[in-house]
Amino acid sequence: MSDAVVERLALIGAGLIGSSIARAAREFNAAHSIVIYDAAPDVRARVREIGIADVVEDDIADAVKTADLVIICTPVGVCGEVAKQIAPHLKPGAIISDVGSVKGAVVAQVVPHLSAQVHFVPAHPIAGTEFSGPDAGFATLFCNRWCILTPPANADADAVARLDDFWTRIGAKVERMSPAHHDKVLALTSHLPHLIAYNIVGTADDFGEQTRSEVIKFSASGFRDFTRIASSDPTMWRDIFLNNREAVLEMLGRFNEDLSALQKMIRLNDGDALFEFFTRTRAIRRSIIEQGQDTSAPDFGRRDKEPKA
Amino acid sequence: MSDAVVERLALIGAGLIGSSIARAAREFNAAHSIVIYDAAPDVRARVREIGIADVVEDDIADAVKTADLVIICTPVGVCGEVAKQIAPHLKPGAIISDVGSVKGAVVAQVVPHLSAQVHFVPAHPIAGTEFSGPDAGFATLFCNRWCILTPPANADADAVARLDDFWTRIGAKVERMSPAHHDKVLALTSHLPHLIAYNIVGTADDFGEQTRSEVIKFSASGFRDFTRIASSDPTMWRDIFLNNREAVLEMLGRFNEDLSALQKMIRLNDGDALFEFFTRTRAIRRSIIEQGQDTSAPDFGRRDKEPKA
Numbered sequence: 001m002s003d004a005v006v007e008r009l010a011l012i013g014a015g016l017i018g019s020s021i022a023r024a025a026r027e028f029n030a031a032h033s034i035v036i037y038d039a040a041p042d043v044r045a046r047v048r049e050i051g052i053a054d055v056v057e058d059d060i061a062d063a064v065k066t067a068d069l070v071i072i073c074t075p076v077g078v079c080g081e082v083a084k085q086i087a088p089h090l091k092p093g094a095i096i097s098d099v100g101s102v103k104g105a106v107v108a109q110v111v112p113h114l115s116a117q118v119h120f121v122p123a124h125p126i127a128g129t130e131f132s133g134p135d136a137g138f139a140t141l142f143c144n145r146w147c148i149l150t151p152p153a154n155a156d157a158d159a160v161a162r163l164d165d166f167w168t169r170i171g172a173k174v175e176r177m178s179p180a181h182h183d184k185v186l187a188l189t190s191h192l193p194h195l196i197a198y199n200i201v202g203t204a205d206d207f208g209e210q211t212r213s214e215v216i217k218f219s220a221s222g223f224r225d226f227t228r229i230a231s232s233d234p235t236m237w238r239d240i241f242l243n244n245r246e247a248v249l250e251m252l253g254r255f256n257e258d259l260s261a262l263q264k265m266i267r268l269n270d271g272d273a274l275f276e277f278f279t280r281t282r283a284i285r286r287s288i289i290e291q292g293q294d295t296s297a298p299d300f301g302r303r304d305k306e307p308k309a
Numbered sequence: 310m311s312d313a314v315v316e317r318l319a320l321i322g323a324g325l326i327g328s329s330i331a332r333a334a335r336e337f338n339a340a341h342s343i344v345i346y347d348a349a350p351d352v353r354a355r356v357r358e359i360g361i362a363d364v365v366e367d368d369i370a371d372a373v374k375t376a377d378l379v380i381i382c383t384p385v386g387v388c389g390e391v392a393k394q395i396a397p398h399l400k401p402g403a404i405i406s407d408v409g410s411v412k413g414a415v416v417a418q419v420v421p422h423l424s425a426q427v428h429f430v431p432a433h434p435i436a437g438t439e440f441s442g443p444d445a446g447f448a449t450l451f452c453n454r455w456c457i458l459t460p461p462a463n464a465d466a467d468a469v470a471r472l473d474d475f476w477t478r479i480g481a482k483v484e485r486m487s488p489a490h491h492d493k494v495l496a497l498t499s500h501l502p503h504l505i506a507y508n509i510v511g512t513a514d515d516f517g518e519q520t521r522s523e524v525i526k527f528s529a530s531g532f533r534d535f536t537r538i539a540s541s542d543p544t545m546w547r548d549i550f551l552n553n554r555e556a557v558l559e560m561l562g563r564f565n566e567d568l569s570a571l572q573k574m575i576r577l578n579d580g581d582a583l584f585e586f587f588t589r590t591r592a593i594r595r596s597i598i599e600q601g602q603d604t605s606a607p608d609f610g611r612r613d614k615e616p617k618a
Contacts, residue, residue, distance in 0.1 A: 126530045190530035201590040221499035231594035234587035278543035281510040285540035287525045
């Protein structure tokens with residue numbers, strides 16, 4: 001077996017992502033020892049039960065004081081507070097990272113608390129499911145998924161390379177970009193789709209009981225896929241929208257312009273324009289399948305479950 | 310083996326749905342013999358090659374003249390024209406049906422052409438994939454999926470029961486409702502989700518080449534699920550929106566109202582309102598899983614492919 005990438009890994013937060021990193025780091029020998037802290041006592045108790053860490057600390061300072069790599073795995077909204085709590089206890093030379101779906105706001109909140117003796121390298125693994133908590137994680141969550149690093153211009157090259165090695169070891173493909181560019185791309189590929197999914201499920205929820213039960217009954221016709229996206233963790237998503245507000249509102253503005261145009265095509269019975277639009281969107285799907293980001297199998301291995309209209 | 314439900318089945322159109330009905334009718338002994346007509350010569354040639362029908366007719370009149378059950382499996386927009394073509398050749402007592410995702414407009418277009426000697430019972434199997442054509446079909450497509458019948462008030466009870474038996478035999482669960490109610494429920498569960506998915510993929514397509522390639526690369530963060538929905542057959546969906554215009558525009562109006570409210574929550578930094586909204590939508594997802602309309606497995610059996618942010 002190859003050497004571990006880091007000697008001692010500390011994870012702050014043991015939800016879906018934190019608990020998956022713990023499992024993956026052990027499975028793929030990315031860390032020699034793993035310590036977990038979570039603000040919720042019941043989560044700490046559960047992590048002790050399922051045994052995915054070498055040590056579970058009840059005090060956040062104790063969790064980080066000997067760590068070589070500290071990864072903040074909390075909702076984006078509390079990253080700054082966590083940084084403030086851990087900063088006085090960090091080991092000189094330690095690498096500090098996170099897993100937030102927003103990077104600009106995280107950098108702005110975390111950097112002021114950290115000394116020049118530690119290396120902050122923000123990261124965002126693009127992986128997850130709609131489930132939450134320490135039991136939802138699994139070791140292969142990051143396999144073949146992208147992890148985007150957004151190191152500052154003056155970042156320590158060795159620290160960045162070490163973090164790159166860590167994510168590569170647990171199966172991810174690593175990419176680097178600026179926080180602002182990350183936030184724009186993710187606003188379009190992730191934050192806007194989630195907002196739309198939440199919204200359409202909310203629209204259905206506003207109907208009366210009879211219609212709502214029929215919506216659930218006939219959800220396989222398209223609606224169902226939206227409900228899965230819209231069942232993701234509410235705290236995580238509240239924080240994402242509040243912390244990537246400008247990019248999300250810009251994408252939403254573009255989306256609304258396009259939707260008005262589609263609405264008008266329907267209202268004016270413009271079949272040619274609708275056909276042209278629906279043909280154009282097919283090409284993007286083909287590119288995604290060609291690049292191996294999804295399977296073209298009609299059933300995703302769940303033929304007896306397959307939906308759509 | 311039990312007796313076939315109908316003696317001779319004619320399918321007009323051999324796309325995903327028509328070719329799946331042919332395969333299912335043979336596999337589950339729902340028809341003693343199966344004849345297929347498709348307006349496209351290359352589709353007819355392909356159907357002959359793959360051997361999913363007993364007879365492939367080059368003339369639509371020949372296809373229907375001895376059939377006990379004729380199912381129109383074309384896009385919604387041409388159902389009226391097909392009815393006009395087959396009407397003079399139908400056998401007295403034959404059952405005529407369809408598979409359209411819109412029912413009110415289909416009834417309005419088909420009924421004027423049919424004589425009182427045949428029985429028109431519209432149907433909509435809520436099943437499909439994003440793929441098209443005779444090779445895309447499979448025999449189990451309708452298993453455990455709903456099929457909604459919308460028989461007119463004066464429908465022949467035996468004919469309705471026979472069609473119910475046919476769909477039950479090939480695995481579907483049958484429900485009955487009025488065309489208008491069907492069109493309202495499907496506008497919300499299927500047509501609006503498809504419109505939104507097409508729209509968001511279109512928004513991404515409007516960006517420049519660099520952003521577009523990044524959208525494809527990082528599509529697993531949520532966007533990917535929309536591209537699958539938005540790759541469905543353009544002709545079919547053009548016809549659905551043109552033929553269920555009023556219900557779709559009404560649902561779109563409600564959707565837009567709700568989206569404006571969400572947009573305002575983000576703009577005003579109203580974290581409590583966002584959290585409350587995102588929590589409410591989770592409950593609908595739970596109901597869908599409880600009613601067996603989807604699996605709660607985090608990976609749908611495709612763990613190494615799983616996306617999301």
